Structures are given as structure tokens and as C-alpha cells.
Amino acid sequence: MAETNDRLWEKERLSHVRQELQDRLDELEPQVTGLADQAADIRKRFWEEVTINTGSYTDFEEAFYTINQQSRVLAERERVHKMLVQQWKSVNRLLPSPYFGRIDFKEKGINFTEQIYIGVSSFTDKEGLNFLIYDWRTPIASLYYDHASGPSSYETLMGRIEGNVELKRQFQIQGGQLLGMFDASETIGDALLQEVLSKGASSQMKSIVATIQKEQNAIIRDDRSRMLIVQGAAGSGKTSAVLQRVAYLLYKHRETVKADQMVLFSPNPMFASYISTVLPELGEENIQQTTFQEYLNYWLGSSLCPEDPLDQMEYVLTAGEEAGYAARLEGIRYKASAAFLEALKNYGQWLGREGIKFVGIRFREREFITSTQMRAQFSSYDEKLSLPSRILLLQEWLLKELTLLEKQERHADWVKEELNYLDADDFADVYRSLHKEKAVFEVAEQYAAREHTGKRADLDEGAFDFVEREEELLRRNIVKQMFKPLRQRVRKFKFVNVQATYEQLFVDEVAYKERTDGADVPPYWDEICKQTINMLHQNKLFHEDATPYLYVKEIIEGVRVNTDIRYVFVDEGQDYSVFQYEYIKKLFPRARMTVLGDFGQAIYMQSTELAAANSSLTGLYGEKETKLIRLLQSYRSTREIVEFTRAMLPGGEEIIAFDRRDQKPQLIQTGTADGQYDAFICRDVARLHAEGFQSIAIITKTAAESRIAYESLLAHGMEKLKLITKETERFEKGWMVIPVYLAKGVEFDAVLVYDASAERYSEEYDRKLLYTACTRAMHRLHLYAEKHWSPFVQALPEGLYEKRDEV
Numbered sequence: 001m002a003e004t005n006d007r008l009w010e011k012e013r014l015s016h017v018r019q020e021l022q023d024r025l026d027e028l029e030p031q032v033t034g035l036a037d038q039a040a041d042i043r044k045r046f047w048e049e050v051t052i053n054t055g056s057y058t059d060f061e062e063a064f065y066t067i068n069q070q071s072r073v074l075a076e077r078e079r080v081h082k083m084l085v086q087q088w089k090s091v092n093r094l095l096p097s098p099y100f101g102r103i104d105f106k107e108k109g110i111n112f113t114e115q116i117y118i119g120v121s122s123f124t125d126k127e128g129l130n131f132l133i134y135d136w137r138t139p140i141a142s143l144y145y146d147h148a149s150g151p152s153s154y155e156t157l158m159g160r161i162e163g164n165v166e167l168k169r170q171f172q173i174q175g176g177q178l179l180g181m182f183d184a185s186e187t188i189g190d191a192l193l194q195e196v197l198s199k200g201a202s203s204q205m206k207s208i209v210a211t212i213q214k215e216q217n218a219i220i221r222d223d224r225s226r227m228l229i230v231q232g233a234a235g236s237g238k239t240s241a242v243l244q245r246v247a248y249l250l251y252k253h254r255e256t257v258k259a260d261q262m263v264l265f266s267p268n269p270m271f272a273s274y275i276s277t278v279l280p281e282l283g284e285e286n287i288q289q290t291t292f293q294e295y296l297n298y299w300l301g302s303s304l305c306p307e308d309p310l311d312q313m314e315y316v317l318t319a320g321e322e323a324g325y326a327a328r329l330e331g332i333r334y335k336a337s338a339a340f341l342e343a344l345k346n347y348g349q350w351l352g353r354e355g356i357k358f359v360g361i362r363f364r365e366r367e368f369i370t371s372t373q374m375r376a377q378f379s380s381y382d383e384k385l386s387l388p389s390r391i392l393l394l395q396e397w398l399l400k401e402l403t404l405l406e407k408q409e410r411h412a413d414w415v416k417e418e419l420n421y422l423d424a425d426d427f428a429d430v431y432r433s434l435h436k437e438k439a440v441f442e443v444a445e446q447y448a449a450r451e452h453t454g455k456r457a458d459l460d461e462g463a464f465d466f467v468e469r470e471e472e473l474l475r476r477n478i479v480k481q482m483f484k485p486l487r488q489r490v491r492k493f494k495f496v497n498v499q500a501t502y503e504q505l506f507v508d509e510v511a512y513k514e515r516t517d518g519a520d521v522p523p524y525w526d527e528i529c530k531q532t533i534n535m536l537h538q539n540k541l542f543h544e545d546a547t548p549y550l551y552v553k554e555i556i557e558g559v560r561v562n563t564d565i566r567y568v569f570v571d572e573g574q575d576y577s578v579f580q581y582e583y584i585k586k587l588f589p590r591a592r593m594t595v596l597g598d599f600g601q602a603i604y605m606q607s608t609e610l611a612a613a614n615s616s617l618t619g620l621y622g623e624k625e626t627k628l629i630r631l632l633q634s635y636r637s638t639r640e641i642v643e644f645t646r647a648m649l650p651g652g653e654e655i656i657a658f659d660r661r662d663q664k665p666q667l668i669q670t671g672t673a674d675g676q677y678d679a680f681i682c683r684d685v686a687r688l689h690a691e692g693f694q695s696i697a698i699i700t701k702t703a704a705e706s707r708i709a710y711e712s713l714l715a716h717g718m719e720k721l722k723l724i725t726k727e728t729e730r731f732e733k734g735w736m737v738i739p740v741y742l743a744k745g746v747e748f749d750a751v752l753v754y755d756a757s758a759e760r761y762s763e764e765y766d767r768k769l770l771y772t773a774c775t776r777a778m779h780r781l782h783l784y785a786e787k788h789w790s791p792f793v794q795a796l797p798e799g800l801y802e803k804r805d806e807v
């Protein structure tokens with residue numbers, strides 16, 4: 001009975017709050033449109049109101065004053081309009097579902113229990129005195145996420161507030177209707193989470209604001225660490241938590257930090273599209289999203305073409321039979337290592353003493369300034385100065401030299417010849433400036449004459465030599481134009497041959513050791529050198545060389561920095577090398593960094609272990625400034641799928657499954673009969689679809705395998721199937737074939753691992769690929785093989801799956 005009363009009471013309150021929201025909306029709407037119209041009107045009539053009369057100084061002043069006045073009114077109207085639009089949007093967002101939680105909190109020493117309703121933004125009553133809804137990011141709202149009922153506390157700017165949570169309640173409100181309410185005695189009750197997690201996958205990630213878990217809340221609200229590292233199991237909500245964190249930080253620091261001062265590194269553009277709706281759903285603007293590759297491409301410019309990381313991945317997975325494969329793999333590993341980073345630091349020292357390669361400045365087949373001259377000039381600078389400072393001095397020297405050479409060059413014969421090719425415009429320009437010059441000349445002559453004789457000078461027409469001055473000016477212009485690109489090259493440091501400077505690291509072992517203060521070389525060094533140089537000679541860079549190359553470039557030219565950015569977030573952080581982290585740190589010197597990842601899904605060779613005791617990531621800002629949070633509970637998949645997948649990973653037993661149940665994963669052995677394989681898959685997709693699963697992914701190991709699978713399944717009549725490639729920009733719901741490395745970070749109702757045979761996944765390296773593929777499944781997981789299962793499947797306890805032998 002009491003429960004029913006509670007529910008009635010909540011229904012009434014909901015309808016009261018909605019009425020208040022509606023009233024506010026009715027109040028705001030005319031203001032919003034009215035102000036927009038007013039601003040538009042002012043903008044349209046701006047110049048009508050202003051009479052510009054510059055006849056006298058007073059007129060001018062008056063015009064100036066009116067313009068100023070008008071633009072101030074306009075700016076104020078626009079500011080108020082923007083604020084009202086924001087309020088209007090926020091009220092609109094609240095109306096269908098004003099809040100999702102309530103806590104009753106009795107503060108210590110105060111004899112009163114406050115009811116706190118929590119929603120996506122705050123809302124007060126008409127008088128502005130009482131909060132009808134608290135924003136989920138307010139300090140008091142953290143009680144909702146962190147504590148079960150009982151003694152609790154929360155942090156405010158003024159210190160810790162202690163008290164007692166007497167009630168914690170969750171609501172399901174949709175379209176203004178109270179559909180359900182649950183009182184939670186333990187953290188956030190499972191009922192709502194169960195409900196949320198049992199839903200189907202969608203083409204866009206959803207906000208988890210109503211069901212944030214305690215350990216996720218710690219990630220969201222951490223505001224102290226310079227570096228926050230989150231090592232979280234597959235599906236533990238890392239990406240979800242980081243997006244909530246962005247919204248939280250934007251709210252907490254709204255006076256000082258704007259969305260464009262945050263940047264998120266995501267694995268690929270498709271992933272970026274997948275998460276793009278979360279922040280707007282929370283009422284915040286999207287932050288800048290990029291991939292590390294975009295940064296590389298931008299900074300390397302057009303002269304060198306770096307390999308795409310996905311192409312590198314495809315090579316690693318498919319080129320096992322090719323000559324030089326083992327050396328390339330060693331190269332990938334070594335060039336991402338801390339040892340190589342150290343070697344490059346030492347190389348920087350060596351370059352400071354000798355060895356930088358310069359490019360001479362050539363002009364019309366002549367060597368103007370040779371690389372030897374540059375080297376001599378460079379070595380004349382004090383060695384105590386940093387390398388980039390000396391390069392700057394050299395740049396200055398070169399620009400001065402060019403000015404001298406430019407002057408000399410005006411008298412060269414080729415300039416005379418060029419005079420013949422000038423067009424009328426060139427002459428007209430010179431003619432105009434000569435006339436101006438003539439006027440100045442005549443005034444100067446008159447002045448000089450008056451000084452000497454006290455009379456006007458009697459200037460004859462020939463006193464100003466037009467012809468001579470004309471040729472002089474024309475020559476000057478011609479040479480100036482020709483020297484422009486030379487100057488530009490110098491300004492862009494093109495006189496340093498970075499390519500040759502990088503290349504000379506890869507001559508042979510002796511040279512390498514000499515230049516890097518005795519660094520050890522990995523196996524296959526000679527072959528690694530050959531492969532690297534071969535690429536450079538084609539003006540290309542292996543992916544593993546791209547960041548080290550930029551690093552060397554910056555050792556010489558100085559570090560590029562972006563001081564605007566205050567927060568950097570790196571998702572799928574295990575896939576970045578220590579080099580890339582070092583680079584990101586330097587690029588954003590004022591930023592705090594949040595890195596989220598899962599070493600269990602570290603499928604790239606350059607991976608970094610996030611949570612290891614001696615992780616290079618901890619070393620980036622030092623232990624004191626670094627905080628590590630581990631997430632062990634997996635939310636994405638059913639208990640059966642988590643139990644199956646975690647058994648694939650050494651140490652996987654620590655992953656905790658959420659208690660949501662469905663079928664066990666199915667292993668389907670198809671036999672070798674022609675066409676049977678794909679026929680089984682088609683049939684299973686149709687069955688899953690009939691069960692109501694809409695997003696179904698057939699996951700392959702490589703892009704090459706994806707293409708073959710796609711063609712073959714298409715031939716079996718699966719017309720609705722889509723092939724996802726690295727060029728796919730938008731993530732859409734449906735049936736798709738996708739290589740595992742593109743499926744990272746996203747999820748599907750059902751996953752069918754196209755070929756989980758021993759032929760496909762047998763190396764230790766394949767374990768994580770298979771794990772990553774299987775952990776994309778939310779509700780159903782099927783694995784297929786013709787004959788022999790991958791050893792990683794064979795090793796699983798039998799009770800974890802159901803076998804379907806179709807042979």
C-alpha cells in the first residue's frame with residue numbers, strides 16, 4: 001500500500017515538475033524568437049541607423065559613437081539570445097524525462113532531509129530558489145552514484161559534507177510517463193541496468209548517465225591527476241565513461257574550458273561517428289576528434305607519404321610468406337620501443353655535434369649556398385645553444401645571405417632577358433610607383449634648391465631619369481619574385497634534409513651504434529635498414545617510422561606545441577606506442593591526459609601495456625601525477641559470453657560478468673562440402689534476425705578475408721550484407737562483414753566469427769584478435785570452422801559453449 005502511495009506521490013511530483021517545465025518553455029519561446037527577430041532586425045538596419053558624415057571632426061565622432069552604440073546593443077541582444085536558446089534547449093531536453101534518480105539526504109547537524117532529484121541538467125522553480133532538478137554533475141549528485149543508503153559524504157569546494165542517505169530511488173520516465181521506479185539499497189540497483197543492457201545494439205553509442213557505476217564515477221570525476229590511466233576489460237564502459245567525463249569537465253570548468261580545448265584520439269573515423277551523439281545528448285558540444293594518423297599526415301606534409309596503420313596491420317596479418325617479413329616485424333617492434341626512443345635521444349646529441357644533413361640552395365642551375373657552407377656556419381655557433389636555437393640562427397643567416405644575393409642578382413644577364421617577357425601589367429605597376437617616386441623626387445629637389453638658393457628650382461623634364469629608374473625597378477621586381485620561393489623554403493626549414501638525417505641512422509650496425517651512443521640493435525638489423533631506406537627512397541614511410549621520423553624532425557627544428565588544448569583523451573590507448581605518447585605529451589604541454597584501454601585487446605605490435613608496474617605510460621608524467629583505475633566488470637555481453645571470452649585470456653578470470661543471461665556461445669563445425677560453409681552462416685543470420693536481432697556482424701581476421709567472405713555470402717543470397725572497410729566513415733546498424741581491427745570499440749547484437757579455425761588463429765599473437773572479435777557480441781556469439789578449431793578455442797572448458805556439428 002505504502003509503495004502505491006509512493007508511486008502516486010512521485011507521479012504527482014512528476015506532473016508538477018513537467019508543468020513547471022512547460023510553463024518555462026511557454027515563457028521562453030516568445031522571448032527566444034523575439035530576441036532572434038530583434039537581433040536580425042538590428043543587423044539588417046544597422047547602417048540605416050548610422051549616418052556617416054565625416055565632414056567635420058564632430059560629425060566623424062558622432063558617426064563613430066552611433067556605430068559603437070549599435071554594435072553594443074546587437075552584441076548584448078545576441079548574448080541574451082544565446083543564453084535563452086541554451087535554456088530553451090535544456091528545458092526541451094528535460095521535458096520528456098526530467099530526472100532519473102532521487103536521493104534523500106540528511107546533512108549532519110541539520111534537522112532536515114532534502115530530496116534531490118537528478119537529471120541531465122539543473123532546473124529551479126519560478127522564484128529560482130528551489131532546485132526541482134539537480135544536474136548529474138553537481139557535487140551533491142555524486143552521492144547518487146557512489147553510495148548506497150546509509151552514512152555518506154560528498155566533496156564540495158568548501159570541503160567535505162557528511163550526512164546520511166535515507167533513500168535512493170531510480171526512475172524510468174519516458175515521454176513524460178513514469179514507467180517504473182526502483183528503490184536501491186545497494187549502489188545503483190541492477191533492475192534498471194538489466195533493463196538498459198538487455199536492449200539491442202544501436203548505430204550510435206548511448207549515454208549511461210542514469211546508470212553510471214561507482215567505479216566509473218571515479219573516472220568521470222577525477223580532476224586531480226595529470227595522467228589518468230584506465231585499464232578496463234572489454235565492455236567495461238571505458239568509452240562510455242570517458243564521454244561522461246568530458247561532459248563533467250565541461251560543466252565543472254565551464255568558465256574556463258570550452259569544448260574546442262579538448263581533443264579525443266579515436267581509432268578510426270567510423271568509431272568517431274559511432275560516439276558522436278553522446279555529448280549532444282548530454283547537452284554539450286562535441287569536442288574535437290581525430291586519429292593519430294591525421295596528425296601524422298598533417299605534420300609530415302605532402303613530401304612524404306606515411307603508411308596507414310591499418311595497412312600495416314593487414315601486412316602483419318597476411319604477409320607471413322613474403323620475403324623480409326620477419327625483419328619487418330622486428331622493425332615494427334623495435335621502432336615502437338623505449339629502447340629506440342632512448343637511441344633517438346642520443347642521436348639528437350650526436351646531431352648537435354655533427355651529422356645534420358643540409359640541402360644547398362640552388363638557383364638557376366647554380367649552387368648559391370652550398371651544404372658545406374651551411375655546415376661551416378652551423379658549426380660556428382656555440383655548442384651550448386640547443387640544436388633548434390642554432391638552426392634558427394642558421395635560418396636568420398640564410399635569409400640575410402639571400403638578401404645580399406638578391407641585390408647582386410639584379411645585374412645578371414638573365415634578368416635583362418626576362419625583361420622582354422614582362423607583360424603590360426608589370427609595366428603599369430612600375431609606372432605607377434615611378435610617378436609617385438617622381439613627385440617625391442621633385443619635392444625633395446625643390447626643398448634642396450630653396451635651402452641653397454632661397455629660390456624655386458627650375459626643374460627640367462630630364463632631371464628624373466624615368467628610363468633608368470624603370471629598368472632598375474623592373475629588375476628588382478623580377479629578382480624578388482624569383483627569390484620568393486627560396487625564402488619560403490628557408491622559412492620552412494627546408495634547408496635541413498630531415499629525410500637524409502633520418503636515413504643515416506639506417507646505414508649499418510657500426511654507424512648506428514656510433515651515432516646513438518652504443519644502442520643495441522634488434523635481430524635482422526641489416527634487413528630492417530634496407531627496408532627502411534627502400535621506402536624512404538620512394539618518398540614513403542612505414543607506419544612504424546612515422547612518429548620516430550617526426551621526433552627527429554623536432555629534435556632539429558624544435559617542438560611543435562598546441563597550448564590551447566587543456567584535456568587530451570586517448571581511447572583504445574593500448575594501441576599507441578611509447579613514441580606516440582611522448583609525442584602527444586610534447587604537442588599538448590598544458591593538457592591533462594586520460595588514457596583508456598585494454599591490454600587484452602592489444603592487437604597492434606607497438607602496443608603499450610597500460611597497467612604494468614613499470615609501464616612507460618606511468619613514466620610520462622611520473623608516478624605522483626598519475627592515477628590508475630581498473631575496471632573489471634563487463635557490461636556489454638551476457639554472462640555466458642563473458643565466461644567464454646575471459647577464459648581465452650591468461651589472467652582473464654578476474655573479469656567479472658554482469659548477471660544477464662542468454663544462450664551459451666555456439667561452435668559450429670561445418671565440414672568441407674562445397675558451399676556448405678556459407679550456407680550455414682546465411683541460415684544462422686536469418687535465424688538470428690527472426691529472433692529480433694538487428695545488428696549482426698560477421699567478423700573476419702583481415703580485410704582480405706572480409707572481401708572473400710562478403711563475395712561468397714553475397715553469392716549465397718545475403719543481399720542486405722554490407723562490407724566494412726577502412727574507408728567506411730559511418731557506422732550503421734544492419735548486417736555486415738568487418739575485419740576485427742575495424743570492429744574495435746563497437747558492438748553488435750550478434751557476432752559470427754567467420755573462421756575460428758586453427759589455420760586462421762594459431763599464433764600467440766592471434767589470441768587477442770580472436771578475443772577482441774568475440775567480445776564485440778552483446779547477446780549472441782557464434783564461431784565457425786570447417787575442421788579444426790583454433791587452439792585458443794580448443795583450450796576452453798567444454799561447459800562454456802554448445803557445439804553444433806553440422807557434418
Ligand SMILES: Nc1ncnc2c1ncn2[C@@H]1O[C@H](COP(=O)(O)OP(=O)(O)OP(=O)(O)O)[C@@H](O)[C@H]1O
Nearest residue numbers: 208211212213234235236237238239240635636745
Ligand atoms: N554504467 C553503465 N550503464 C549502462 N550501460 C553501460 C554502463 N557501462 C557500460 N555500459 C554499456 O556497456 C557497453 C560497453 O561499453 P563501452 O563500449 O563503453 O565499453 P569499453 O570498455 O569501451 O569496451 P571495449 O574496450 O570492449 O571497446 C555499452 O553498450 C555501454 O552502453
